[in-house]
Structure formats: C-alpha cells, structure tokens
Amino acid sequence: MNRTIKHLFSLFILAASLGLVSFTVLRNSEAIKPGSDPIFKKAVYTGNDKVxxxxxxxxxxxxxxxxxxxYPDPAITRKGDDYYLVCxxxxxxxxxxxFHSKDLVNWKQIGHVLDRQSQLxxxxTSISQGVYAPGITYNEQNDTFYMITTAFAGGLGNIILKTKDPMKGWSEPKxxxxxxxxxxxxxDDDGKAYVVHNDAPDKGKELYQGHRVIKVWEYDVENDxxxxxxxxxxxxxxxxxxxKPIWIEAPHLYKKDGTYYLMCAEGGTGGWHSEVIFSSDSPKGPFTPAPSNPILTQRYFGDERGAFKVDWAGHAxxxxxxxxxxxGVFLGVRPNEDNQVNTGRQTFILPVDWSGKYPVFENGLIPMKPTLKMPEGVENHTGENGFFPNGNFTYEEDFTGENLDFRWIGLRGPREAFMETGKKGLEMEAFSTNITELKPTSTLFYRQMHRSFSFMTEMEYQPKKETDLAGITCYQNERFNYLFGITKKEGKDIILLQKTENGKSEILFSKNIELKNPVALKVEAKGNSYEFSYALKASEFRVLGEAVSGDILSTNVAGGFTGAMIGLxxxxxxxxxxQSN
Incomplete structure (x- = not known):
C-alpha cells in the first residue's frame, strides 16, 4: 500500500475503535501494486476425510x-422459526x-457478535485467551436478544450485549x-431474570484442584x-x-412444566467431559441432580470406534x-488416527428425549455416528446457497467479491487492518511482527476443518530483504506452528519450512528458487502427516523436504482450547x- 493510503487507513482504524464507523472489507483495486506486500490471487481448501x-x-x-x-462452546436460542447459534x-x-437457521440442519453464518474494536x-492476548463460552438468549418479554460471555482480555471480564435483530449487529458491551x-x-415467564455462572468456591472452602461451584444472581432487566x-x-x-467432580461449568437454566432445570458441563473439556442435569422448584434452588446423570458423554468408549471417533462431548x-x-448442541472432538486433536472442538447436535422428567440426549451415551436423521419436512441444503458446508467439500476464494467470507478471520486484531481486496486479489500489508510473537500479525486465517485436507494459495510476491517473508502458516498458537514461505538470502529468493515447537524455532528445509509470479504454495495433510509443496509453473508441485508430523498442531501437544488454522x-x-546454501 502507498503511504497516503496507509495514513488514511490508520485514521479509519482509529474511527472504528471509537465506534464511529464499522468495518467492511475495503475495495480499491488501484491501490494494489507489486512489491514487498504479497497479493494472494486465490485460495482453495479441500476436505478429504475417510469417514x-x-x-x-x-x-x-x-x-x-x-x-x-x-467452533467450540455452542449456545443456541430461538425466536419463532428462527434459530441463532454462537460459539x-x-x-x-x-x-x-x-449462525442462523430455520430448521437446525442448514446454517448460515450471519456475522460476528463482536465485530468492532470498541467491543473487543x-x-x-494468547490465542486461547480472549472470549470464552458465550450464551445467547431471546427474551420474549421485551423482544430482545442477549449475548453474555466472559472476555479474558481488555479488562472487561463478564459482559452482556443486546440487539433487537441479530442480522443487524449488536450493542456495545456492558x-x-x-x-x-x-x-x-x-x-422467567413472570418477567424476572437470572444469571448463572461458574465460579470458585468461597475463600478457604476449596476442597481439591478443579473444585468449582455454580452461582445464580437475580438480574435487573431495566439496568442490565x-x-x-x-x-x-x-x-x-x-x-x-x-x-470430587471437576469443573462444573457452562450452566444453563430452563423451565418446563413449572419445573426449573439447570444443565451443566462436568469433568473438564477433555476425556472425562460430560453433561449433567439438575431440577428445582425455584430458579434459586436447591437443585437436585438427576439419578440418570450424565445425560451426555463419550468418555466410556475406546479406540475400536474407528474413523468416526467422537470424544470430549459436553458443554451443551x-x-x-x-x-x-x-x-441439544454441544462440543466434541474428532481425533485423528494417532489420537491427536488438530481440528479442535467442534459443534455437534443431537435430538433430546424429554418425555420423562429429565432430558436425555438420544444416542448420547453410546458411540456417536457421523449421520443423523433430519427433522420431518426438512431438506438438506448444506453447502448450497450460502449455507455452511459439512462432510467433505471444496471451498474456493479469489478475493474479488464484495465481502470477504466470514470464515476468514484475523488474530488479536481486525483483518481489515492489514488487507485490501480488489480485482487483482487480496493485498496484505506486511506488519513488522511475526507469527511467533504475542502480537497482532498480518495473517488471514481459515480453520482446519478435516483431519485430511489440502490448502493451496496462489500469490504474487517479491521479497526485497531477509526480513521480508510471505506464504502460509499452519498454526496452533504462537509457540506451536509451521511456517512455509518465501524470503530473501544474500540476494537470492529462498523457500523454506520452519517448525516452531514450544517456542523454539528451527528451519527444517530450505531451497534456492528462481521466483516466478504467480507462485503456488500448498499444504496437504493425511491425518498426522503434513506435506508442504510449491509450484513455480502451473500444476508442477514439488515437495519441499519431506512430510512432517502434525502433532505440534494438536491440542494434545500445544495445549489450549483452539484447533489448528491455516493462514495467509x-x-x-x-x-x-x-544458513547459506
């Protein structure tokens, strides 16, 4: 970008942070010029899971x-025939x-609740900090939607936002x-409101590590x-x-036939995760646990489940x-054949039998299957006409549309701070920070959605010095990632693959190349094996080095609460x- 445009864009960012404008993808094809800032011409993601x-x-x-x-920690609400889900x-x-749906099968992402710097x-912040476990609830009494969550950044803590129409954006947080x-x-149907949440026991009363409590507060609807x-x-x-149960959390209150129900996750978001239910005659308790608990879990099953193994089910x-x-919507993981969790915690759904006193997730206590029967009268349109895809699919982006797909996200800052789209593609302004730092970087991310996948991008780029680099990253966090890109060394163009594990970086493979534009870069994963290749001519891909292990991209190794992502x-x-070749 030229300096005038950068100055104007800085003013735009400042105005947005003050809430004076909202972000939209900028379009200025005249500003796109070859140079040290790469232009990404296209990106193609293809899922190829055996299941x-x-x-x-x-x-x-x-x-x-x-x-x-x-897409972890799902919460859901309904107004009429409209369903809204947040993660x-x-x-x-x-x-x-x-996300929005009319039938719980076909979902469209309609945006993000926190889409302005004034809100977030x-x-x-470390990638696994930030915004945790949102709840979304529609209040019939005042025809208003509420989103409540915990923001582990910016000094906010627990916050609440409102809107009359989730399609049109949300208020500032309170x-x-x-x-x-x-x-x-x-x-409640009498006009009263209540907030429930996870908290530490009273001071001096913690009995063991992981001991938590659920609290309820009365809520003033007029003053929020x-x-x-x-x-x-x-x-x-x-x-x-x-x-000594651990991590009772993610509580939700419901009322059915005059009885109040409290549903919570228990066991921690790992191998012992589950969902449990309590009942009471009052929203303030006392609450009695159901004799049938847990009502959802996959913790009792081993590796004999094969290609479709779901673990960690809970948070519903x-x-x-x-x-x-x-x-019921809930999170679960699908480990690869080496039992590594690279795709993160995902959003599942199951029908719930509430014909008795307590709800039970249908088939939620036996090994889960990859398919479900659709509700009567519903047709499957996933992957069509803007509906979110699932199963194996291919997603292509040439970055010339009016709006960038919501699946593309930034990290620690708005994507519009470092990118422009136009007729030539996506120009990315290179920040001075890199992906191993705990700061905003010039990286546009797409979530890894399959255990086996390929991701290819085509870019125009000419590095000028050793500190210039552009390409792709497979990223779990700033301490665990792969970097595959093009830079300069002693006046020559170099392509390299760097591995960062537990904060220590090493270059695995590098090669001098005669850079021709455009250049194509590709990562292909088959379970736990990741292979990085490049093409200087159309379709002539060459593997750089050899396949590497994807274990550093797994939650098991890297820790945290997110799945792997691929970034431009x-x-x-x-x-x-x-080192010099």
Missing part, C-alpha cells in the same frame, strides 16, 4: 458435526461467530459486576446488571461432591426444534533465515 467417503449421505440424513473445525472465539477477531480488545466465567442468562447481594451457590462441586445447550422436538501470512519482521 465421509465411508458414510455417504442417504435420503433424509445430514452430517454431524454441523460446524466442523474450531467461542478466544483471541480471534472478529469475535463470537453467529485482544491485542496482546461490564457485569461479578467474577467467574461461563455466564448465561435466563428470563446483576442485583447486588442476590448471589447464591446452587451447585457445589458437581453431581456428587464425595466423588437445549432448544425446542421443529415439530416440538427438543435438540506476510511479515517485515522475518526471523526465519536459513
């Missing part, structure tokens, strides 16, 4: 999960993706006066604030305190669906400089 080949959809079926890739986004920007500050995490809000002094502990530890929310059939990347602060 979908082995289980082609039959008439009246759809695939589960409904949102593949790192955690941590330090991704914009934050809290929101994750500037120097800080709520309580500690803890994972809040959700419940509106919890009412001081109304907090009550309604669950201590979990279903059975004598068993309920909604009454088509034909008055209840459904540029920097003027490159430190991946190979």
């Amino acid at each position: 979908y080949k082995d289980h082609p959809l039959q008439e009246g079926e759809f695939y589960n999960p409904i949102l593949q890739g790192t 955690s986004s941590f330090a991704m920007f914009p934050g809290v993706p929101i 500050d994750v500037h120097n 800080k709520l006066n309580f500690e803890g995490i994972d809040p959700s809000i419940f509106f 604030q919890v009412i001081p002094g109304t907090d009550t502990i309604i669950v201590n530890g979990g279903v059975d305190l004598s068993q 929310d309920l909604v009454k669906g088509p034909n008055d059939q209840y459904y 990347y540029a920097t003027e602060g490159n430190t991946a400089i190979p």
Whole structure:
C-alpha cells in the first residue's frame, strides 16, 4: 500500500475503535501494486476425510458435526422459526461467530457478535485467551436478544450485549459486576431474570484442584446488571461432591412444566467431559441432580470406534426444534488416527428425549455416528446457497467479491487492518511482527476443518530483504506452528519450512528458487502427516523436504482450547533465515 493510503487507513482504524464507523472489507483495486506486500490471487481448501467417503449421505440424513473445525462452546436460542447459534472465539477477531437457521440442519453464518474494536480488545492476548463460552438468549418479554460471555482480555471480564435483530449487529458491551466465567442468562415467564455462572468456591472452602461451584444472581432487566447481594451457590462441586467432580461449568437454566432445570458441563473439556442435569422448584434452588446423570458423554468408549471417533462431548445447550422436538448442541472432538486433536472442538447436535422428567440426549451415551436423521419436512441444503458446508467439500476464494467470507478471520486484531481486496486479489500489508510473537500479525486465517485436507494459495510476491517473508502458516498458537514461505538470502529468493515447537524455532528445509509470479504454495495433510509443496509453473508441485508430523498442531501437544488454522501470512519482521546454501 502507498503511504497516503496507509495514513488514511490508520485514521479509519482509529474511527472504528471509537465506534464511529464499522468495518467492511475495503475495495480499491488501484491501490494494489507489486512489491514487498504479497497479493494472494486465490485460495482453495479441500476436505478429504475417510469417514465421509465411508458414510455417504442417504435420503433424509445430514452430517454431524454441523460446524466442523474450531467452533467450540455452542449456545443456541430461538425466536419463532428462527434459530441463532454462537460459539467461542478466544483471541480471534472478529469475535463470537453467529449462525442462523430455520430448521437446525442448514446454517448460515450471519456475522460476528463482536465485530468492532470498541467491543473487543485482544491485542496482546494468547490465542486461547480472549472470549470464552458465550450464551445467547431471546427474551420474549421485551423482544430482545442477549449475548453474555466472559472476555479474558481488555479488562472487561463478564459482559452482556443486546440487539433487537441479530442480522443487524449488536450493542456495545456492558461490564457485569461479578467474577467467574461461563455466564448465561435466563428470563422467567413472570418477567424476572437470572444469571448463572461458574465460579470458585468461597475463600478457604476449596476442597481439591478443579473444585468449582455454580452461582445464580437475580438480574435487573431495566439496568442490565446483576442485583447486588442476590448471589447464591446452587451447585457445589458437581453431581456428587464425595466423588470430587471437576469443573462444573457452562450452566444453563430452563423451565418446563413449572419445573426449573439447570444443565451443566462436568469433568473438564477433555476425556472425562460430560453433561449433567439438575431440577428445582425455584430458579434459586436447591437443585437436585438427576439419578440418570450424565445425560451426555463419550468418555466410556475406546479406540475400536474407528474413523468416526467422537470424544470430549459436553458443554451443551437445549432448544425446542421443529415439530416440538427438543435438540441439544454441544462440543466434541474428532481425533485423528494417532489420537491427536488438530481440528479442535467442534459443534455437534443431537435430538433430546424429554418425555420423562429429565432430558436425555438420544444416542448420547453410546458411540456417536457421523449421520443423523433430519427433522420431518426438512431438506438438506448444506453447502448450497450460502449455507455452511459439512462432510467433505471444496471451498474456493479469489478475493474479488464484495465481502470477504466470514470464515476468514484475523488474530488479536481486525483483518481489515492489514488487507485490501480488489480485482487483482487480496493485498496484505506486511506488519513488522511475526507469527511467533504475542502480537497482532498480518495473517488471514481459515480453520482446519478435516483431519485430511489440502490448502493451496496462489500469490504474487517479491521479497526485497531477509526480513521480508510471505506464504502460509499452519498454526496452533504462537509457540506451536509451521511456517512455509518465501524470503530473501544474500540476494537470492529462498523457500523454506520452519517448525516452531514450544517456542523454539528451527528451519527444517530450505531451497534456492528462481521466483516466478504467480507462485503456488500448498499444504496437504493425511491425518498426522503434513506435506508442504510449491509450484513455480502451473500444476508442477514439488515437495519441499519431506512430510512432517502434525502433532505440534494438536491440542494434545500445544495445549489450549483452539484447533489448528491455516493462514495467509506476510511479515517485515522475518526471523526465519536459513544458513547459506
């Protein structure tokens, strides 16, 4: 970008941070010029999981999960025939993706709840910090939607936002006066409201590591604030305190046939994850656990489940669906053949049987299957006409559209701060920061949605010096990632693959090339094996080095709460400089 445009864009960013304007993808094809800033001409992502080949959809079926890739901690609400679903986004920007459906099968992403810098500050935040466990609830009393969440950045803590129409954006956040995490809000039919959340036990009463409690507060709807002094502990530890249950969290309140129900996750978001339910005659308790708990878990099953193995199921929310059939959305993971979790925690759905006193997830206590029967009268249009795809699919982007697909995200800052789209493609301004730093970088991310996939991009680029680099990154976090890109060394163009593990970077392979534009870069994963290749001529891909392990891109190795992502990347602060060839 030329300096005048950069200055104007800086003013735009400042105005946006003050809430004076909102972000849209900029279009100025005249500003795109070859140089040290790369121009990405296209990107193609293709999923190729064996489970979908082995289980082609039959008439009246759809695939589960409904949102593949790192879309964790789902929450759902309904107004009339409209369903809205939100997920955690941590330090991704914009934050809290929101989806809409008419039938719980076909979903469209309509944007993000936190789409302005005035709403979200994750500037120097680890990727697994930021925004946790949103709740979304429609209040019939005032025809208003509420999104409540915990923001582990920017000094916000627990916040709430409102809108009359989720299609048209959300208010500024309001800080709520309580500690803890994972809040959700419940509106009773008498006009009263309550907030429930996870918290630490009272000071001096923690019994073991992982001991948590669930609290409830009365909520002032007029002033949008919890009412001081109304907090009550309604669950201590979990279903059975004598068993030392860990991480009772993600609570939701419901009311059915005059009885109040409290549903929570228990066991931690890992191998012992589950969903449990309690009942009471009052929203403030006391709550009695169901004798049938847990009502959802996959923790009892081993590796014999084969290609479609779902683990970590829990963190759920309920909604009454088509034909008055209840459904529950929840997170789960699909490990690869080496039991590594690279695709992160994904959003699943199951029908719920609530014919008895307590709800139970249908087939939620046996090994899950990759397909579900659709609700009566619903047709499967996933992947068509803007509906979110699932199963195996190919997604292509040439970056010339009026709006960039919502699946493309930034990290720690808005994507518009470093990119422009136009007739020639996507120009990315190279920041001085690089992907190993805990700062905003010039990286446009796409979630890894399959265990086996390919991702190819075509770019025009001419590095000028060793600190210039552009290409792609396979990224779990700033301490665990692969970097595959083109830079300069002693006046020669170099292509290299760098591995960063536990914060230590090493160049695995590098090669002198005669750079011709455009150049194509590709990563192809087959389970835990990742292969990086390049093409200087059309379709003539050459593997750089050899296949490498994807284990550093897994939650198991890297830790945290997110899945791997593939990023289009540029920097003027490159430190991946190979030794002289």
